[in-house]
Amino acid sequence: MSHRDPQPVAEALAAARPGEIIEAALEESSSTTVTVAGGRLEASEDSRERGLGVRLFRDGRIGFAATSRLDSEGVAEVVARARDLAACGRQEDANRPADGAGPGEPAGREKRDDLPEAVPPAPLEEPALRLEEAARRRDDELRTRAASVTAAGGRWLIAHSGGLRRSWSWRRAWASLEVVILRDGVRQTGWESDWSETWEDLNLEETGEAAADQALRKFGAGRPATARMPVVLTPTVTAGLFEALAGALSGKAVLRGRSLFAGRLGETIASPAVTLTDDGARTDGFASAPFDGEGNLSRPAVLIRNGVLTGFLHNTYTALKLQAPTTGHAVRDGFSSQPHIGSRNLLLEPSGGSRREIIASVNRGVLVDEVMGLHTIDPVSGDFSLGATGREIRGGSTGAPLQGFTVAGNVRDILAAVQAVGDDVRFLPGGAGGSTVLLDGLTVSGT
Amino acid sequence: MPAAARRLLATLLASGADFAEVYRETTRCTSLVLDDGDVDSAAMVQDGGTALRLVQGDRTFFANANSDDPDRLQILARDLAATLKGRPRPAPDSFHHLPAPPATAVERSPADVAVDELVSLLRRADQAARESDPRVSQVTARYLDSVQEVAIFNSDGEEARDTRVMTTLAVQVLARQGEDLRTGYEASSESRGFEMFDRTPPEETAARAARQALLQLEAEPAPAGTFTVVLSSRAGGTMVHEACGHGLEGDFAEKGLSVYTGRVGEEVASPLISVIDDGTLSRRRGTCRYDDEGVPTSRVVLIENGILKGFLHSRRSARNLGCSPTGNGRRESFRHLPIPRMRNTMIAPGSDDPEAILASVKDGIFIAHMGGGEVDIASGQFVFHCAEAWRIREGKLAESLRDVTLTGNGPEILRTIDRVGNDIGFQVGTCGKDGQGVPVADAQPTLRIPAIVVGGAQAGS
Numbered sequence: 001m002s003h004r005d006p007q008p009v010a011e012a013l014a015a016a017r018p019g020e021i022i023e024a025a026l027e028e029s030s031s032t033t034v035t036v037a038g039g040r041l042e043a044s045e046d047s048r049e050r051g052l053g054v055r056l057f058r059d060g061r062i063g064f065a066a067t068s069r070l071d072s073e074g075v076a077e078v079v080a081r082a083r084d085l086a087a088c089g090r091q092e093d094a095n096r097p098a099d100g101a102g103p104g105e106p107a108g109r110e111k112r113d114d115l116p117e118a119v120p121p122a123p124l125e126e127p128a129l130r131l132e133e134a135a136r137r138r139d140d141e142l143r144t145r146a147a148s149v150t151a152a153g154g155r156w157l158i159a160h161s162g163g164l165r166r167s168w169s170w171r172r173a174w175a176s177l178e179v180v181i182l183r184d185g186v187r188q189t190g191w192e193s194d195w196s197e198t199w200e201d202l203n204l205e206e207t208g209e210a211a212a213d214q215a216l217r218k219f220g221a222g223r224p225a226t227a228r229m230p231v232v233l234t235p236t237v238t239a240g241l242f243e244a245l246a247g248a249l250s251g252k253a254v255l256r257g258r259s260l261f262a263g264r265l266g267e268t269i270a271s272p273a274v275t276l277t278d279d280g281a282r283t284d285g286f287a288s289a290p291f292d293g294e295g296n297l298s299r300p301a302v303l304i305r306n307g308v309l310t311g312f313l314h315n316t317y318t319a320l321k322l323q324a325p326t327t328g329h330a331v332r333d334g335f336s337s338q339p340h341i342g343s344r345n346l347l348l349e350p351s352g353g354s355r356r357e358i359i360a361s362v363n364r365g366v367l368v369d370e371v372m373g374l375h376t377i378d379p380v381s382g383d384f385s386l387g388a389t390g391r392e393i394r395g396g397s398t399g400a401p402l403q404g405f406t407v408a409g410n411v412r413d414i415l416a417a418v419q420a421v422g423d424d425v426r427f428l429p430g431g432a433g434g435s436t437v438l439l440d441g442l443t444v445s446g447t
Numbered sequence: 448m449p450a451a452a453r454r455l456l457a458t459l460l461a462s463g464a465d466f467a468e469v470y471r472e473t474t475r476c477t478s479l480v481l482d483d484g485d486v487d488s489a490a491m492v493q494d495g496g497t498a499l500r501l502v503q504g505d506r507t508f509f510a511n512a513n514s515d516d517p518d519r520l521q522i523l524a525r526d527l528a529a530t531l532k533g534r535p536r537p538a539p540d541s542f543h544h545l546p547a548p549p550a551t552a553v554e555r556s557p558a559d560v561a562v563d564e565l566v567s568l569l570r571r572a573d574q575a576a577r578e579s580d581p582r583v584s585q586v587t588a589r590y591l592d593s594v595q596e597v598a599i600f601n602s603d604g605e606e607a608r609d610t611r612v613m614t615t616l617a618v619q620v621l622a623r624q625g626e627d628l629r630t631g632y633e634a635s636s637e638s639r640g641f642e643m644f645d646r647t648p649p650e651e652t653a654a655r656a657a658r659q660a661l662l663q664l665e666a667e668p669a670p671a672g673t674f675t676v677v678l679s680s681r682a683g684g685t686m687v688h689e690a691c692g693h694g695l696e697g698d699f700a701e702k703g704l705s706v707y708t709g710r711v712g713e714e715v716a717s718p719l720i721s722v723i724d725d726g727t728l729s730r731r732r733g734t735c736r737y738d739d740e741g742v743p744t745s746r747v748v749l750i751e752n753g754i755l756k757g758f759l760h761s762r763r764s765a766r767n768l769g770c771s772p773t774g775n776g777r778r779e780s781f782r783h784l785p786i787p788r789m790r791n792t793m794i795a796p797g798s799d800d801p802e803a804i805l806a807s808v809k810d811g812i813f814i815a816h817m818g819g820g821e822v823d824i825a826s827g828q829f830v831f832h833c834a835e836a837w838r839i840r841e842g843k844l845a846e847s848l849r850d851v852t853l854t855g856n857g858p859e860i861l862r863t864i865d866r867v868g869n870d871i872g873f874q875v876g877t878c879g880k881d882g883q884g885v886p887v888a889d890a891q892p893t894l895r896i897p898a899i900v901v902g903g904a905q906a907g908s
Contacts, residue, residue: 025746037702043507047782048523051494051513068513078493085489088562145704146881179705180825187706187825218826223900226671256483257585258621260628336492348876356507372821373852376832380621380630385669385852385902387821387830404828406854406902408671445671445902 001437008052009159021057021077023097023164024122025293026050027335031126036132037144038051041125049154051335056082057097061089066336085195094320096331100164124149124193127204132296134191134208135179138220142212147177151199156332158295166295169330172286173199174429175207180299181215190215195286195429214369221403223446230365230419231442232358232393235426238348238434240374242276245381246343246431249276249303250329251318254435259410260382269309270415275306275349277315280328285427293332293339300328304415315341331431346432350423355436358420360396366444367391367398368407377405382411388444404447418443449542451517452600452809456538458499458524460602463533466762467602468740472781476593481555483585489562489722498781499524502763505646511781523881547743548727553612555641557592565590565838568616568649575650575719576620579657584628585621588653592641599741610791613732613886614643615875618653620661629849631659632818632834636875636886640736649679651765656743662866666849669836669901675811676853676896677804683874684889685817687755687794689829690857691722692889696787697764697775699824704826706858707755709841716861722750724759726790728776732875732888733790734738736775740785744774750861761787779883782835786881793890795869801893804866806842812851812901813837813844816906817874827857830902852902860896869892 005013012024052075053066053311063086067078100240153171158164176193192211196204233241241278253259259268270276280298282288292298294316301390311324318341319326331342358366372387385408393400422436452469459467472779473495482486496513497520510527512519542737572588595611615636620630633656635647676757691707699705707715716722726744728734734746740762748756758768761776764787776785805813813836821829871892 040508043509043784046508046510046523046527049782050513062489064488065492066490067493068495069493074493081491081493084562085491088486088566089489090485091485143703144697145702180702182703187704189823189825256587258587300636336494338488338490372823372830372854373819373830373832375821376819376852378630378850380628381663383850385832385850386829387852387902388853389788389828403826404854404856404900405769406671406830406852406900408669408850408852408902443671445900447673447900 005159006157008075009157011072011075012054012079013054013159013161016075019049019058020099021160021162023055023057023160025053025332025335028156029152031150031152032124033148033150034128035146035148036128037146039129040130042146052078053083053320053332053335053337054078055088055097056086057095058086060091060093060095060436061086062086062095063089063264064338087166094317096262096295096316096320097160097162098164098316099161100160104409124199125149126198127202131175131177131204131208134205135177135212138209138212138354139216141183143180145178145180145336148150148237149173149175149199149202158291160360160433164295166291167386168290171197171288173197175202175204177208177211179211179215183219186219188215188218212411217391218401218403219283221401223405224366224392224402224444225447226442226445228443230362232362232365232367233437233439234367234369235434235436236428237368237371239426239428240371241414241434242346242348242434243343243430243432244374244377244379246313246346248382248411249312249314250341251314251324252341253379254312257320258380264309267309268307269412270307272306273305273418273421275351276346277302278329278343278346280344282336282345286429287344288429292311292328294329294330296326296328296427298328301329303390313341313343315339324390339366343431345427346436347425348421350425350435351421353420353422355422358422358436358438359390359393359398359425361420362438363395365393366402367393384408384411405444408443413442414439448598449600449606452541453538455499455520456600456602457523459528460536460538462501462528462531462767463536464503464531466499468500469600470498470500470739470781471528472595474593474595474780475558476591479569479590480563481573481588486566488781495820496645501531502528503533504860507784509784513550530692539602542600542604542606543620544606545741545743550610550736551638551758553640556594556612557614557641558594560641561738565629568644572616572618572649572653576618576653576657579654580622580661581855582622582624582661583620583657584623587619589617592662597739599737606742607737611638611733611735612640613638614641616649616652618656620656620660621654622657624664627664629660629663631656631663633659634875636732637730638732648656662835663849664849666847669848669851671902673898674901675808675810676814676899676901677808678814678870678891680868680870680872680891680893680897682814682817683872684793684891685820685831685874687722687891688789688792688878688887688889689820689831690821690860692789692792693822693824694827694857695758696789696821697758697768697836698787699761700758701764702769703897704825706825710755711757712751712761713755714769715858716750716753718753719867720750720864721748722792722859723748723795724789724792725774730790731791732886738776738785739778742772742774742776744790747773747775759787759789761785775887779885783883788880788885788896789887791888793871796869796871796892796893799866799868801868801870804868804893804895805839807866807895808839809841810836811839812848813839814851822857828852829857855899855900858900863897864894865897866895873875
């Protein structure tokens with residue numbers, strides 16, 4: 001439809017027959033990662049990606065095919081496959097591509113036509129070494145599993161033959177390290193990460209030190225007694241837990257009767273301290289982008305307001321089916337992934353209080369620093385039981401380290417138990433942000 | 448292909464690196480999802496690319512692109528080689544194949560199966576689950592196949608080619624009783640073609656998933672505290688995978704990070720325990736002829752009668768620990784560096800009668816089916832979720848339990864296991880490590896653990 005479209009997109013769209021709409025998503029990206037350990041370069045990785053995903057809409061049905069072969073033959077084949085598969089899909093009016101109205105490019109941003117090649121192979125060895133060195137300054141005996149820094153960038157173009165064209169580019173850098181400290185025959189691990197738009201803005205020193213401190217404070221850990229008690233979650237744990245919960249807030253799960261929140265719009269499902277939002281357009285989140293994976297404009301979704309369920313995450317299909325405005329939550333994991341509903345910048349909004357104030361308000365409880373097994377949370381029933389590592393809270397301050405215990409309950413209990421949401425918000429790669437959160441009672445299982 | 452690979456190797460070896468490798472992959476996947484009685488998603492993905500690797504001492508230089516365009520790849524190879532400034536070495540004149548386990552015959556390649564047949568397969572699963580009980584409220588059946596063609600050439604003149612065919616059916620069933628909504632999940636997956644369904648019909652997988660969901664409806668909340676636990680052989684091998692498998696991967700050992708580092712020859716488990724990883728088992732999910740760096744797969748004895756024998760190795764971890772590679776260097780795709788990974792990991796059967804093991808427990812918990820898990824390699828601390836569990840009272844199964852999680856320390860648990868059954872059961876899964884997912888299978892006999900922390904929501908029992 002546009003002369004400016006790259007050849008694979010132009011060819012795919014031109015292949016649409018009468019009665020068909022063809023949507024093409026072209027991903028171009030590149031990344032460089034440098035990993036160091038023990039003060040030496042261990043690996044340098046360079047990755048380039050270029051691929052096309054095609055959805056073919058016909059008679060209310062959708063077929064999807066994707067390919068990394070972008071010559072004319074590859075494009076013709078991917079369209080033919082999408083057409084074949086469209087024959088077997090569910091037939092529904094709501095199976096439509098995104099509405100093409102509105103701006104095609106992010107407002108107020110300079111179009112970067114030169115990406116992704118313009119993301120230069122960044123000089124990442126020095127920052128990776130700095131990251132590791134920061135951790136080693138905390139403890140001489142510390143060993144590094146890997147300390148790595150990645151710089152990545154790319155561009156998406158999503159267009160369909162019904163008249164939609166959206167393109168945007170992105171850049172991200174992230175750093176992470178995993179360290180192990182051996183002391184008196186006991187090994188403890190620490191892990192930390194940071195991200196930013198460019199590698200120059202990464203907080204390497206803080207990140208390195210935090211990983212070392214996380215390992216150091218676990219030595220001498222005991223287990224708490226099995227009981228119900230106040231639990232404080234760190235920002236990382238909060239983000240992980242609420243991201244796992246996002247599955248139940250997807251319009252698709254609601255539509256298919258797979259959500260514990262189905263049919264409860266307008267009801268109180270959480271404590272008044274809970275306001276849960278997800279805005280793909282906010283500028284400070286890892287998943288921020290002007291459009292979603294179908295080309296819908298990213299916009300704020302308020303899922304829970306002051307404890308009342310007010311909405312769900314939608315793509316074009318679920319918005320039409322549930323007669324709600326689309327929220328721009330169609331997510332593509334890459335060119336080979338169909339757009340599916342996912343959280344982007346999910347956030348439990350701060351309701352006041354700093355981390356220090358929250359901990360100070362607890363007389364006897366547990367601070368949970370890390371959890372294991374987030375992927376085992378049952379998004380249908382909402383039941384969870386997670387392995388945990390943390391610290392005792394006694395008289396308003398953190399004390400002895402704890403390890404090898406579990407926290408268990410139901411997501412409903414968590415929502416009802418939120419007493420305070422701290423102001424130390426942190427977004428993590430992966431679709432959610434979090435801050436320090438106080439829950440007034442969860443079952444902690446230890447000795 | 449060998450000629451193109453040789454040209455790339457020649458460019459790479461201009462760097463004078465110790466080792467150079469060209470890894471080429473094409474993968475074709477079909478996936479169909481039947482949800483709420485109709486096909487909700489139908490997708491086909493054709494993906495492929497080339498990965499180039501240089502190793503100089505301890506340092507690895509890696510580049511990949513999803514392309515087989517010779518000009519693009521030559522530029523990639525030249526840029527990669529330019530990072531090292533050694534004395535150029537010649538590329539091998541010819542390539543030879545290393546002997547490997549025989550290929551598994553594929554009777555019906557997924558590529559030859561029509562979409563209609565896939566739809567009817569999913570409908571059979573859907574129907575079987577719905578007919579099993581009126582409380583079944585929703586069924587999602589997923590079909591997934593993949594055909595991966597791999598060709599690997601390296602500077603030692605080795606060539607490996609492998610075709611990996613995988614077929615999977617996963618069924619999720621929801622059962623409802625009033626407000627209570629429960630899930631059951633079951634998957635069958637093997638390294639073989641569509642003929643898998645002749646032996647494991649979709650109805651069987653669906654019925655097992657439905658049974659799990661229904662059991663959960665009737666189950667009591669799990670108690671919290673320390674209990675004696677019997678793991679059924681039917682429960683699968685998540686425990687061996689998390690509690691010891693990851694700790695026996697060579698990359699952790701190589702850096703001194705694993706609890707098992709430097710302990711080869713020492714007693715690290717009960718004498719009743721032997722742990723094996725076998726990439727050569729016929730048609731299992733972790734089975735291959737060659738690993739993803741062209742090393743033939745093998746049967747690796749990790750722990751024998753409680754004594755640590757060795758680790759799972761990639762080329763790198765083997766070299767750094769002075770061992771031979773074991774065929775466990777795996778990568779999710781050409782986009783990743785190969786790292787040591789498990790394939791089909793198992794605790795070998797012992798001599799106890801499984802019934803007698805159950806009968807020996809006065810008060811405890813019986814795990815009939817395990818779910819996912821996770822481990823912290825350095826400390827050995829692990830957690831895993833149980834999809835089906837029962838209370839044991841007076842040596843017999845009593846009420847069923849929901850939301851049971853076991854947490855413990857891997858090496859500690861392996862030392863305390865005091866009964867090992869003469870049976871064995873497999874479970875399939877996808878193991879995640881460093882952002883790479885690879886297909887695995889795990890297995891174990893019936894086991895008794897005298898004391899382990901059970902994380903339930905029911906405190907104070």
